[in-house]
Amino acid sequence: MNIDIRSVSFRYPSGQLALDNVSLSISKGETLALIGENGAGKTTLVKQMNALLRPTNGRVDVGEWDVAEHSTAQMARRVSFLFQNPDDQLFARRVWDEVAFGPRNLSLSEPEIEQRVNRALDRVGLLDKAESHPYDLQYTDRKLIALAATLAMEAPILVLDEPTIGQDARQRERVASILQELAAQHRTILLVSHDLDFCARTAERVVVMAEGRILADGPTEQVLAENEILDQAAVIAPQLMRLSQALKLSPPKLRVDDFVDAYASRKARPT
Amino acid sequence: MQAQSIYIDHPSALHQLNPLTKLTFTLVFLVAAFALPNAVALIATFVLILVPLAASGGLLLPLLRSAFWLVLPFAISLALIQGFFSPGQTALFSLGPFTMTLEGLGSGLTFAARLLLALGGTLLLMLSTRPDKLMLALRQRGLPESLSYIVLTALQIFPRFQERARTILDAQKSRGLETEVGLLRRLALLVPLIAPLVLGSIVEVEERAMALEARAFSYKTIKTSWISLEDSRAQSILRAAILFFGVVLVYLRLTGFWPQ
């Protein structure tokens, strides 16, 4: 399912222009990272995709659906959203019920709901906490519960807002592997994140935003190498990008194994 | 300044007055609103005393605008309800079985004038006084620091909670929650919408309490104050005079000097 954003502008009632004529096409199965400073318009942009906000000008299509003709609840079948702060959505007394809330809203059959919830909880590693109270768990576990709730919607498109905030290496590893698995199932993933090391290893395409506009859009290795653009968007290049540049490794390598291979072949080359 | 208070900064003598002095004005306006006998006296007080005071603080337009929009719905309701249903002889017109009378309409408009004076007096204080300065003035007169903390903090954090309530609504809609449904099903929405707000906020209370302790809130000493307030002998005489005037108004009312 493709996402097609055509010349979208958005002005908040306060008068602030948050999106200025933005166009973006995302193909089925892509993993795209949306980066930029707070206030750059990233969240405003992704909210256009499930009708949480409606464009002042322009048009958004998700598959053959014109988003303007659908409610957010309807869009939930196609676009599943992970909000940044899990505490803005958790309300159930059991982790299990929390994850089941979305599928129940989709009016699925009980066995189907049960399967989805168990699968999602298993995937984030919280199946053994299914009976716990979400707020008796740590904040980073609550983030994983919210992620499970997003996964259980089993929508073709996922929008994940800062899925790795505050998480340790093991938890980030888990989220990364979930993203890889989703990508393998040809789901479309939009990652909104300041965690560029994480974006670098999970996304194949990066879109940089600043002041409501798209500054750059392209393959991850290429975009993250553009120091001036990153400076303009007030983000710091991922660690391996900086190391690649310091060692003049060209093209830069953003994954540990690729980096080592590239470095090895350069060493082997007679200078 | 904060969007969540209606204070308007302006270099004027009214703004410079000690908050207690302005509070005294407001109290007496409130007393006058219910002690004065009729619309003429009420409107005269509004125009001859309140309006010049507001104008001296550069607040005339904001005060009139706020007062108008606050009083208008009351005035409409009062005119209709009192006009039709209060006792009176002079019929103006009839609507079905009900008759609008001059006396009823008059009593409704007198009430509207009372509200105008009362709300105008309250607005005068709030438009010209930073809430923290008013709280400081009251603290200096013995109001516990804790009450001042509660009011000022609530005033500054509630917009953030409203924002949070909107985010929660967005988050649950994104999980397929349909909000455009019949009344009974809309009532059922309340739990997934309210529970995250309440739970999330209570969870944060622990951290907020620690942060407050870290700022030496429970430190036992005589607290000092960074902002300072102007006060003078002249102002305390002024306060006493206004208060005396208020007492006179009440006396005249209670002794039936003015007809009801």
Added chain:
Amino acid sequence: MNSLKKEFSTFTLVLIPVAIAINIAVGQLVLNLKLPLYLDSIGTVLVGVLIGPWAGAATGFLANVVWTFSGLFPQAMAWAGVAAIIGALAGVFGRAGLMKSVGMVVVAGLITGVVAAVLSAPIAAYVFGGVTGSGTDAVVAVFRAAGLDALGANLAQGGVSEPFDKIATFLIVWAVMLGLPERLKARFAAE
């Protein structure tokens, strides 16, 4: 005085402004959802039940001070006393163990609603001339048309809407309390 002191720990002091913010935010939310309720005292009732009558009363009273200061609803000050009594009642019911079953919660809400209606009516009648300047005035008009005076009409109008609102408020607070995690229950038990 001792119980008063005990109720006002730093934890309570921090909880109260949060509860006031909840009052305002939920009140707004309910307005947006176009529900025939106010639900603008959820925070007040919550503090009363969790901490005690003094804290509940303070929350109710100060919430109205905040409404007034914010400029959103300057006339709120006139109702501060009623709000304080709602908070105090919630505290009393909490202490009396009335927040244990749905039935008792409904009774607590009902009593609070009736008390609120009885206390509000004279304020509406004598301070505001028997109107609120909102949609409920239509209901007041109906009662006036039926021959009631200002006080009676406001009492009747409040008698219809307040109990519903307060029962809903108490039920929601009860649901939230049932849903408190163990960690927080332990914290409140200790306060």
Added chain:
Amino acid sequence: MIEFRDFSYRYPTAAADSLSSLSLQIPRGQFCAVVGANGAGKSTFCFAASGFIPHFFRGEAHGSVELAGKPLAEAEFGSLAAEVGIVFQNPFNQISGARFTVREEIAFGLENLGVERGEMQTRIQLALEVVDLVDVAERSPFELSGGQQQRVALASMFAMRPQVLVLDEPTSQLDPRGTREVFRAIAALSEAGTTIILAGHKLEWLAEFADRAILLDQGRVIADGDPDTIFAMETMGEVGVGRTQFTDVAAAAQRAGMLKDHAALPVTLAQAEAFFS
């Protein structure tokens, strides 16, 4: 100096100790990083070092934590704030809200300590300069960015002149710009002589500024020493904390037999550049 003496602690509803048998000293003026996986006990460590355990959290404590030779448990809680400051991850929760501008917010703690006005003025100005907030001193703290708000929290603590400042994941909610601002401000406070205890995950920043690192796992200290050494340890990965990618590529290169085994693994960009050149 802060000293943990065989200190253990269990939260009221918990089944296991969150900290067990900790014994260590943090000398005056040190910048000490506390790292560990989530749930390893970092926050508990912060609460114990600042006296919130046992004064604010009930539960079961054994052993003691001492500040300059005096057990925190015996200190009067209200007066501890003058000696130990604490900053949390969520900036919104730390702004008291009881004051209207950044300058007044910083003054709030000083008012509570009864500092007289002239002295307040000096301290506030210095604090604003150290965390680089002079330009926004008259704005409302609620209008500021997360990074700026977090620096307001730092300045509010610094102005109170505590011996020790404890920071529990102060940058985890911030964007890269905010993180950089806050780490620079913390470094400035450290330069000014404040003892810093910082729990967090951002190893690249910690390696740049910290004098020492403590690695926690399941409530125990499993490594303690020079940050460059600790952060490069394989154990970091095993306990779920992870290492910087600089360390990871260097380790992978070493495993592939490309570089000498005995060279110390890099943690920062500069070290990695030297390592690979």
